Amino acid sequence: MENIKLARTSILGGILIWTSICIRGTTQGAYQRQLYTDLLANYNRLERPVQNDSAAIEVQLGITLLQIIDVDEKNQVLITNAWLELSWTDTYLKWDPENYPGVENLRFPSNQIWVPDILLYNRV
Template structure:
């Protein structure tokens, strides 16, 4: 077999494996129906409504796209990381054919309303809404990548020997510190 044939075969096999792994089985379908049939995206997912919900927040800087001195802007490519536990999304793996985790579109679940406070983008939320990974114990992980445009006071008095310090302020838009309880964690 020549190298181009074996390369084509390899690509086809990988494609088939990826398709096979992404197919939904009957257990996953039944589990999704069970979890989402009465799920309310407006309800904060806690067992006791008087208790706060711990939300772990982190971000990873992928790239500084631009520093716009004239308009006092910093444009970055970031991956946010939000983790929390949803009391309503727990199941026994053995009752659902060993399904340990699910990937669910974010518009079907409650998620923290974390935004960049010093955003200079008219849309405010520059993220791509990826699926939320939900584990059988209710653990949720949401990692939306995005392009963020933030305000930054840039002083070029000592250019080209200047240092710039730009803050990115993230937080919940509607909850105070007693409800979702954001925890800062920057890897």
């Protein structure tokens, strides 16, 4: 009988701990929504994001090889699966963190912001 009480207590304790970990109140969602609205209010994705039109935008390009799918030595063809990462600074997408507590970064769909016009060729 004591083993059943101990097991029941352990299960209830586990459920309470799991619930407290999974259900956390946060106001970050509200701040993120407001920040999205504020940043995109006068944003034009067709304009280069620079204060001075003659300024260059430095774009970092990274590629991570995920998988080699096929190697055809005879035809000199290599088929791969890779992850491409582009990063740059968009001067129009900056904010004061004190106005949006807890929001350290945002992710935008590529169709909502300016994206560098970069074309990668399949051949090296």
